[in-house]
Amino acid sequence: MTTKISRRDFLFEVSAAAALVSGAAGTALLPTIAQAQTPTVRVTHFGGPYQILDQAVGKPFEAAGLGRVEYIASLTPATMGQLQASKSNPPFDVVMVSRPAGVRAGRAGLVEKIDISKIPNLAEVEPGALSPEGFGIPFVLDTIEIMYNTKMVSSPITSWLDLWRPELKGKIALPSTSVVFAPDFVALIARSLGGDEKDPKAVDEAFKKIMELKSHVRTFTTNPEQASALMERGEIAASPQFGVRISSVIKNNPDVARSFPTEGVAARPYDLAIPAETPAKELAYEYINFVIGKQAQENLMRDLWATTVNRNVVVPDDLKDKVVTDFSKLIFWDDIYMASVERDWRTRWERNVQSG
Template sequence: MSFEMRRRDLLVGGSKLALGAAALGVTGLAGAGTSAMAQETTLRVTHFGGPYQALTDIIAKPYEAASKTRVIYDVEISPGAMAKIQTQKSDPPFDVVMVSRAWGLRGLKGGLLAKVSPSDFPEASNLSPDIFPAEGWGVGTILDTIDLMVDTKQITTPVTSWMDLWRDDMKGKIMLPSAVNGATAFGFLACVVHAIGGDMKSEAAVNEAFARLKALKPDVRSFYADGAQPNMLMERGDIAVAPQFAIRIHNSSRVVPQIRKASPKEGVLAVPYDLCIPVNARNVAASKAYINFTLTKAIQEAMVTSLLVTPVRPDVTIPANIAPLINVDPKLVFFEDEEYAAVKQREWLDRYTREVQS
């Protein structure tokens, strides 16, 4: 089933959200310091660019209508945002930053991000488990996942398992992430280890995963350092399968309907994108209110519809034409232990370079 989100539809949806902003503001902003925002303030918020430009219509406009707070977005990926906060720690350039979870952990440990708790956000009780990291560096606003991107014209037998990568019909058509693309490569390794042993901490499962991947190397066409590369090659028909972030898969599905997301039955790794508040941020109350606003049901539904992401609350209504495109089964999504992953990442990627790529 193909899906196309036209900009006109998005803008109409954004207008409807704006009309209902006052009602959302009562729930979304209550208890989050609205009394401190009696006068108009400005929030500098980051997102990852590309499809996330839609957040202006989805979040910023209705939030501004509800709170008298102006939102200005800056496009920053996690490393760049954290580097700027580090160099301007006494007066950070952002009030709220969107980062992948590993960078949130690093930011907290490095004294760059303020600690928060569920009590700071009225919507916390409506969220799925694991959306708040226990260490408290922020809160997940959406979930990406690592799945398999498949050209269903070339691979006609359904892909249902990570172990399907070793099927005969995959030979010469596979592209795997390079160790240089650390986030994707480590996430892919975590998925294979999880599929084999159900636990990233199982040394036996880790060793078996590397042995299997080493045996797979002759069937791998190439390794990608740039996350956009497998999408371009698959759209041209040069490859047929690749581990990839779900949001990137959806971008290609909109262009080439035969490119589909396959979520293996053993589970897919959750990749939360957390909203965090830098230490010494100027508008803490407004920042918490903004984060809480992104967690409301209406805003979550709008992000699911536009970005095709997994929502962070279980009560989100998902249109029937979109449900097949995202991961709606919480049992299919697993979270990694971020502390353990941080310790093991370099070791696994070095081993991947030696045994799989080289």
Template structure:
């Protein structure tokens, strides 16, 4: 697993194929290796006074320490890198003494953690900032609030297409035959969001995916390759091996920043909002500080700093961003749609099995 790459829904696929006991055992084994390396530093911090332990994804998200942690004035914040699946398993293993007070989660694991009774729901009285959240940025049951919002979009080489991409259905243009790459397992999240997006473009939704799968089967002959790592899609586009690919918005922005010939589509049917949630562990002993921290994150200044650096869409309204940043992100939150994540979780395993069998193979 690459640092800084939240594996959206990937671990869900893994869990669907393993027994809960096997998954937990493997997760805890990985957790022990990670925890061992940082045990001394966390112990030392704990002895120095109250510390709020918060996770990030690694990579560009390491900047959260400077952008948020160092500016938070209601206590000391210590960031650790960890992935949502491992955070979830650690909270399950230590519900009354969790290793992290706040976990940065992808929405499926926010939902799972709440269902497992591991989360402190947010209230407007204690975290008034949730009232500023854009649609979809507040997790179901108030289980978490988005740090910011990513999405799945279409990136393309503007110098190699006949016209700008404006629809998810533009992926089926004959001119893209042999010049298109699509996600493959284990990128279960990208596949799932792509299916839902195309279903919506065809007049369906999460309840009507069959037509989208059939349409992708018709596209198989045009696909140059299937990528198992988002970095590979970016590299192929940079090298000119393909001219179009679905990709996560933050990655598109980073590529556009260094390669002016690259553009994003923002299809007229909308792009799926992918919130990265800050979730408070129910067993945390720092409940008051944790709520103040989440509220601090939901302020315009912090949102502007985070989104300008990581190139994500702000989670709240009223954030002013420089024009050069706005050009690199989905600046208009009305272009985002909120997928029905709880429903997707119940159907995802079947969708991914069909994708592998009927489209990838």
């Protein structure tokens, strides 16, 4: 049975609690009691540069009187595992996931189909960024680009196929199957060879080409942070990497540059999804609506150098060479198709590329 407490009774209980402890200790108790009464939404993010979400979104959300945000670092595979293990009692209220994973989670009943009537700021979102299946709402667009050390290459990298340069032998990192963008890399190489990711023959050619790259690979990274650390230490010359993480490396390393290959860069919409059984559903919708609003989007662009989804955001001149502002330069995969082939491609990657 739920017990309702009136505002007068609540204030009485706070005063009584404070009276139990005198001096400074009593004063320190007040914020703790008040904080316990503030509604809290539990939100995952990918760690690393995304730690800034607390300042860019969490603190403004709380300042607006909407509630507190408790952030938990969790990459997509770990988040999916926890949702599957705790479907009836999810440990999160909003999850940040890559789109193919969000599609699978929605089809499995782990996250709910978004009720767009509860997200008024959705009217400001770039239509091309939206998921066709509606299991999540994008809050930033990451990209798959190439980061490289300008001191370790003879000329700027401008093509995905530049990774096959003889000078890079033993000096690149590729993702292992635990990194979500391994399938993106396959699709990008298929396109770079003049094919299409939906053509099985083109995919076969892409895998054959990638297998030729194995002699160039210093290591297969198990997470994006590892690739960034190797680049920062000068242990690799080049690597496919998320654009947001490249930005984080560049900020502290003047020798590191980013390449937007001429064949195009893959857009990675990061969706916010709501676990189907969360008890904080209304607050979860409040959070998603807030994070796609103009204020939060401007904060994310400034702090993450991420491509925003709110089309009312104006990119300042000093950031125009740091974020992708032209959506025509982005490759948006058919998410339903990519979700359908992801498991097979990961198996092939592990067997034919990563092993041996």
